[in-house]
Amino acid sequence: MTTPADRVDRGKAARKRVTRSAHADWLPPVDRPDPVAVLERQGRDRLPELLPIRYGRMSGSPFAFLRGxxxxxxxxxxxxxNTGLTVQLCGDAHLLNFGVYASPERALLFDLNDFDETFPGPFEWDVKRLAASVAVAGRxxxxxxxxxxxxxxxxVAAYRTSMRRLARLGELAVWYERIDAESLVPLLRCARRRGRAQASLTRARRRTSLQAVGKLTEVVDGRRRIVHDPPILEPAGAADEASLRKIFSDYRSTLSEERRLLLDRYRFVDAARKVVGVGSVGTRCFIVLLAGRNSDDPLxxxxxxxxKSVLEEHLPTGPYVHPGHRVVAGQRMLQAASDIFLGWMTGPQGRAFxxxxxxxxxxxxxxxxxSPGGLLDYxxxxxxxxxxAHARSGDRIAIASYLGTADTFDRAVTGFALKYADQTTTDHVALGAAVAAGVIRSAPGV
Structure with missing residues (x-):
């Protein structure tokens, strides 16, 4: 059995592969892929009619570009x-992929909240993406x-010091660790920020299926239907709705028994295609309205x-064959508590959902x-x-040992982030030039 001392040695040995100060390096290689070409290649398996929306959103700003x-x-x-110190990566750990959500016990937690790109890989990749997003947002x-x-x-310093604290805890203590959103408000240094944070939590508590019914549905001929708001929200056609009804049972089978019992108490009402996010635009996404005891009991x-995760072509094969299973398993691994209705299945044409x-x-x-102070706190x-999140799936003792007590890693990744923010601005300009030249179509403001 590997001892804590062995794990400390493993972390220190990783410094020989990549010194902590080496993380400051960023110089685009001469054979760096064209960023627009990378996006176009990624879009080949997406719905072509929605790609202009994606490019329009990404063209809006360097931060929007980074998100996509x-x-x-x-x-x-x-x-x-890379260090070779592997964790379950979020894969897209920018600032807007963190947020609050309700645990099954209805407590508001703060955590990662997007896992489309989750995959096992070197821990520093997530740290660098987070750091770069802070730099781009601040500028x-x-x-x-x-x-x-x-x-x-x-x-970066918060990551390092938190990992070192977690390295000293027992396995169950790490697994049960969570960030209660309500407890964060008193810690904010500015009274105005405390007020805004409390207001944000109040708004989050109102974001439920019942609120969504009021915003996303209407009653037509005595029946509740999802509104038609193209191209963002379009009722599913007969073929799509039939497919969704069919794969519903496959999804049901991936839930635990008590959650299947709960789901069985709801009936299918309506379905629609919905455009979401920035990075996900063009993928097939639907929403389904279910009703429980009555129409005032929606889900x-x-x-x-x-x-496929964007990380897959760059890393060894992961443990999950099914992309939907990969997303669900990654979310359950990384989040302190996860949605009780998380599940996966294979849909029409063998597509994973x-x-x-x-x-x-x-x-x-x-x-x-x-504000600058607000961004620093966040x-x-x-x-x-x-x-x-990383401490749950990776070797937290080895990572903490690699990071050390000094701020060498912090300063290096900060240097990388500022350089990569420059790169993001350059890439954003390249996307704008491709739009202007007619190479790609853009639909801004959608």
Missing amino acids: AAAVMAADLAAQP ENGHPEAKVHRAVLAA FLQIKEAQ YWRQLRDMKGTADVAGM ARLCGTALAR
Whole structure:
């Protein structure tokens, strides 16, 4: 059996593969793939009529570009040496993929909340994506460069110090670790930020299936239907609805017995295709309205297509053959508590999907409106949450040993993030040039 001392030695040995200061390096290689070509290749298996929406959203700003360019950054990270200290990666750990949601016990937790790209890989890839997103967001908000630097450094330092704290805990203590969103409000240094945070939590508590019914449905000829709001929300055609009804039973089989019993108490009402996010635009995504005891007892489920993770072509084969299973298993591994309706199945044409609740008190921070102090606090919180997630699946003792007590890693990754923010701006300009030249079509503002 490997002892804690052995794991400490493993972490220190990883410094010989990649020194901590080496993480500061970023210089695009001469054979770096064209970022627009990477996006176009990724779009080949997506719905072509929705791709202009994706490019329109990504064209909006460097941060929007970063959100949609997980495949671009994955290729860039893969071109660098890595530590070999593997965790279950989120795969897309930018600032807006953290947020609050309700646990099965109805407590509001703060955690990672997007797992489409989850895959086993070197821990620093998630840290670098988070750090780069802080740098891009800070610059986009017009913050002074010194304060951008401080916010990035805070995120990485929080990751390192949290991982070192978790390395000293027992296995069950780490597994039960969670970040209670309500407990965070008093920790904010500014009274105004405390007020805004409390208001955000209040709004999150209202984001339920019942609220979604009021926003996303209407009564037509005495029957409740999902509204028609093309191209963002379009009722499923007869063929799609028939397919969704058919695969519903396959999804049901991936739930535990008590959750199947709960699901069986709901009946199918309506379904629609929905465009979501930035990175996911073009994948097949549906929402399904179910009714329980009566029409005032709704449940909205979301069905998202699961494709290959953007990390897969750069890393050894993962443990899951089914992409939907990969997403669900990764989410359960990384989150402190997960949606009780998470499940997966194979749909028409052999496409993989996963199911989850559409709204379950979910909320995300308004990064675009953050002050320098607010961004620093939020970046620190995200770094803490990322360390907690990684500690569940990776060797936290080895990672903590690699990171060490000094801020060498923090400063190096901060240097990388600031350089990669420059790269993101350059890539965003390239996307705009491709749109202007007619190479790709863009539908801004949708």
